[in-house]
Amino acid sequence: MASNSFGSLFRVTTWGESHGRAIGAVIDGCPAGLPIAIHDIQQELDLRLPGKNSYTSPRKEEDLVEILSGVFEGVTTGAPISLIIWNKDAQSSSYDKIRDLLRPGHATFTYLEKYGIFDHRGGGRSSGRETACRVAAGAIAKKILSFYDIKVFAYLKEIGDISMSLTDIADVDILKGLIQKSPLFCPCPQTEKKMIELLQKEKEQGDSLGGIVECQAVGVPAGLGDPVYEKIEASLAKAMLSIPASKGIEFGEGFHAARMKGSHHNDLFFSDEGKVFTKTNHAGGMLGGISTGMPIVLRVAFKPTSSIRKEQDTVNREGEKKKLELSKDARHDPCLAIRAVPVVEAMIALCLVDALLINKTVKMSFDEKACFC
Numbered sequence: 001m002a003s004n005s006f007g008s009l010f011r012v013t014t015w016g017e018s019h020g021r022a023i024g025a026v027i028d029g030c031p032a033g034l035p036i037a038i039h040d041i042q043q044e045l046d047l048r049l050p051g052k053n054s055y056t057s058p059r060k061e062e063d064l065v066e067i068l069s070g071v072f073e074g075v076t077t078g079a080p081i082s083l084i085i086w087n088k089d090a091q092s093s094s095y096d097k098i099r100d101l102l103r104p105g106h107a108t109f110t111y112l113e114k115y116g117i118f119d120h121r122g123g124g125r126s127s128g129r130e131t132a133c134r135v136a137a138g139a140i141a142k143k144i145l146s147f148y149d150i151k152v153f154a155y156l157k158e159i160g161d162i163s164m165s166l167t168d169i170a171d172v173d174i175l176k177g178l179i180q181k182s183p184l185f186c187p188c189p190q191t192e193k194k195m196i197e198l199l200q201k202e203k204e205q206g207d208s209l210g211g212i213v214e215c216q217a218v219g220v221p222a223g224l225g226d227p228v229y230e231k232i233e234a235s236l237a238k239a240m241l242s243i244p245a246s247k248g249i250e251f252g253e254g255f256h257a258a259r260m261k262g263s264h265h266n267d268l269f270f271s272d273e274g275k276v277f278t279k280t281n282h283a284g285g286m287l288g289g290i291s292t293g294m295p296i297v298l299r300v301a302f303k304p305t306s307s308i309r310k311e312q313d314t315v316n317r318e319g320e321k322k323k324l325e326l327s328k329d330a331r332h333d334p335c336l337a338i339r340a341v342p343v344v345e346a347m348i349a350l351c352l353v354d355a356l357l358i359n360k361t362v363k364m365s366f367d368e369k370a371c372f373c
């Protein structure tokens with residue numbers, strides 16, 4: 001199975017299956033000299049944990065991360081950083097009854113067609129569990145971004161027909177605090193209350209819901225991204241659409257831009273103390289595939305969780321008609337978009353660090369004093 005790595009210079013490879021012994025990530029290309037503590041990684045993983053409340057999967061994983069290499073006396077050495085998280089609460093036997101069934105909405109059918117085999121115990125590589133490795137690697141990327149004063153945050157914007165918009169963001173740290181305090185990663189208590197009511201209703205009926213996660217990066221300098229095929233939005237789109245269950249991405253006005261006029265969509269320039277800004281940010285912080293210095297704004301749509309407690313028609317490996325019914329105590333996320341919030345944050349951080357490192361290669365000095373160090 002190829003393609004388990006992401007990024008050009010800051011390159012992350014994830015490994016492991018949801019019901020194997022462990023999962024992990026190897027980060028190749030992290031510059032030496034970055035101070036990093038296990039706590040920096042663990043606090044991010046704790047945000048993604050299942051079983052924290054009744055709105056996420058009851059699987060009880062501690063997701064305790066260990067650093068195996070690449071960090072010495074609290075500082076990165078430049079060598080590959082290897083991270084491991086042991087799987088502790090897999091309960092593989094609960095999948096025995098459905099081991100031969102193709103699960104609607106899951107990767108069982110496509111894995112069987114492509115590899116001739118699928119891991120019936122919770123999805124294997126296609127499982128949401130793989131995203132813990134992204135969050136762990138993303139924590140290291142976030143640490144790098146903190147030295148450049150770049151802040152990223154994501155929140156749950158929409159579930160079903162309930163939606164909220166962030167208007168004025170006065171202080172990103174206060175906002176991040178509100179997001180992290182909410183069991184749904186939703187910074188607006190009124191919206192959160194309505195979302196919880198809706199979730200409760202769907203859960204009782206054994207069904208699931210989709211959702212939209214909005215993510216912003218502030219403090220991003222102008223100039224990140226490489227036209228033509230590595231446009232910053234192209235890299236971000238690839239990052240976000242590689243998250244399991246993601247189904248769409250928008251930047252700035254997104255699809256709404258198609259219904260606007262140029263006179264409304266164009267972001268007008270002005271300058272203040274010698275620096276150029278735009279009055280609005282309909283473009284979502286990028287032009288020509290390069291960051292403008294305005295916040296990068298994107299939204300990712302997640303489909304409703306495929307594992308539901310309703311009986312569904314399916315077939316087995318031999319193509320015989322079957323019924324799939326998960327047991328009452330089957331463990332899954334009623335709305336996986338909630339737990340995707342820290343994953344979206346991690347993926348934007350990984351993308352931005354990669355773009356920052358690539359940017360270090362775009363200009364060289366060619367005068368007589370040019371030297372390599």
Ligand SMILES: Cc1cc2nc3c(=O)[nH]c(=O)nc-3n(C[C@H](O)[C@H](O)[C@H](O)COP(=O)(O)O)c2cc1C
Nearest residue numbers: 106107126127128244245306307332333336339340
């Ligand atoms: C954080 C996270 C948790 C997830 N948890 C579940 C889950 O409990 N049940 C489920 O059916 N799918 C879950 N998924 C989604 C599946 O992994 C995904 O839908 C499936 O592998 C098929 O891939 P696709 O939706 O990208 O086509 C989760 C995804 C993420 C990002």
